[in-house]
Amino acid sequence: MDKLSQHVDRYFIRYSFWAVFGLIVWSWLYILKDQPNALFDLFRAENGDYLVEFIEGMLGVGEETPAYLDAEMWQKALVLTWETFVMSILATGIAAISMFIFVLPSARNVAQGKLGFQAHWYHKVAYHISRFFFLFSRAVPELMWAMILVFIFKAGIVPGALALAIHNFGVLGKLCGEVIEDMDEKPIRHLAQNGASALQILFYGIYPSVMPSFLNYILYRMENIIRATLIVGFVGASGLGMQFKLAMSFFHYSEITLYLLCYLLLVYATDFLSAWAKRYLAAKE
DSSP: OHHHHHHHHHHHHHHHHHHHHHHHHHHHHHHHHHSTTHHHHTTOHHHHHHHHHHHHHHHTTTOSSOGGGOHHHHHHHHHHHHHHHHHHHHHHHHHHHHHHHHHHHHOHHHHTTOSSOOOOHHHHHHHHHHHHHHHHHHHSOHHHHHHHHHHHSOSSHHHHHHHHHHHHHHHHHHHHHHHHHHSOOHHHHHHHHTTOOHHHHIIIIIHHHHHHHHHHHHHHHHHHHHHHHHHHHTTTOOHHHHHHHHHHHTTOHHHHHHHHHHHHHHHHHHHHHHHHHHHHHHHHO
16 A cells, blocks of 8 residues: 555656656746747846846935935834834734634534534534635735725734734644644544533644644745735735835935845844754644
């Protein structure tokens, strides 16, 4: 059986590679047929001139004091960086808490009564409802959620955080639901056979097994949320993204450099804290 499984996996990987390669070739041929000059337009001399002009603008060539050398601009940018960080933490918290509420009913093995819970008709209803929420929320990109929420509410940190939270709620729900579905069921069955209640199975069997993976996924999504704040900021959801858009609109290219530096610092700090937290969790296992 193991040899047959390895044989099937080997052929699946091989044909999957050629299928992906064929799709890439077909897509390029389609582009070249539909827009034959699209590839060659990338290498026009005018594009090189525009690139040099843009880089000189970002470096502040011709400006008396570029924005990235101005102390007052740095102070303003750091305040915006803090707002961006607060927005991402708020979005991560909302997404994680909401995911914890819906993730258990969304697991197929829970709905089928395989983890010590009795399968009832309302478990199947909750399964389909929670799956629909996860699918719908992650199917709509953060930018569209931000556009809707900014239209309803005034621009600020809260609409941006909610937009990021709604999308990542669906992503976390799918990832963490699969963790529950793939967990080892033997310890859970032993608890059920020894008379453990549903709450005991939940807090002594399921959550201890899946929590490290849950936390890893939450930290991973927090890193993505930090980067996505730039996108939601383009529709007025506050933070560095909004100022980045304004700087682009008014051709303040040296300010773009300043905001990019602040984003790099923010992403680096977040990655460092996330890596430290993952190492800490791994050491505790």
